[in-house]
Amino acid sequence: MAANSPKLTALAQGWCALSLLYERIQAHLERALLAGHDLSVREFSLLTVLSRQYKGPGGHLQMKQVADAVVLSQSATTRLVTRLEERGFLARCFCPTDRRGIYTNVTEKGASALKAARPTHDAALNETLEEARRDPRLKPLVNALEKLGKATS
Amino acid sequence: MAANSPKLTALAQGWCALSLLYERIQAHLERALLAGHDLSVREFSLLTVLSRQYKGPGGHLQMKQVADAVVLSQSATTRLVTRLEERGFLARCFCPTDRRGIYTNVTEKGASALKAARPTHDAALNETLEEARRDPRLKPLVNALEKLGKATS
């Protein structure tokens, strides 16, 4: 996004660094996942979210909630799910309590695709962060990111 | 992007938090800038980058360098510049030393649009960060972001 200028506020600088880091990671992951598994980051993210669902009441997400989780519009989510359904990774089913709603399950095929892709994803993430740590503008952010993971996990 | 699960690696968790924060800020800024000034975040970013150019040797960016700065492909940058040129915010001119290259200058109109939009931008940024600080997953990241700005400015 670009860097230093005398009048840039401190926050704006931080935002630039965040953007830069985000976009680098995103681009790197996208490349790695597409090349190795024909999955975009969004698709990976969707599979991840949906595979965390559990059977039983409250365990499933409706389209709208999925949209929130992957930060997409409802219509984009519909299409994303459709694409992955056509590839056999997902299956829609009706929501038993509200027939307006639609649930989506990850198929066996989808689950194994996700499982296969995860090491690629994690490795690419590691690489990018390793590299970002060498950039003085990004280092503090990378450190915070790592601490964050440790604190919550 | 979504959150906790037993098997999520620490880094992946951090990445989820980063994505979430980035996408929230991005969405908030986009909304504010479009509503108030009919500018997308990308357009704002482009104007910011180009307005930092200075007269004299080495002070101007070629299309390709601009593309890197705003993290877009070359062709997308061409079209972005064209759109803003049509609105009278930018003007292309030939690069004197290499006739393949093209420089882009910010017009008076473009400069005043940018100037008018900056307070909106900064205010929206502040708001979103303020809000994000209340989310325990994001707080450490926000703190790092603020320190970052202070350290470099």
Add this chain to the structure above:
DNA sequence: TAAGATTGAAACATCAATCTTC
């Protein structure tokens, strides 16, 4: 009437091909 999911139209992104200049 409102809420959830979908579809249609338009905007904007990427990759590959092209055109000009080095």
Add this chain to the structure above:
DNA sequence: GAAGATTGATGTTTCAATCTTA
């Protein structure tokens, strides 16, 4: 031939409109 900018083809995203169910 290689590099910089552009154009063409294609895919994804958003907003608005539509359809079904609550």
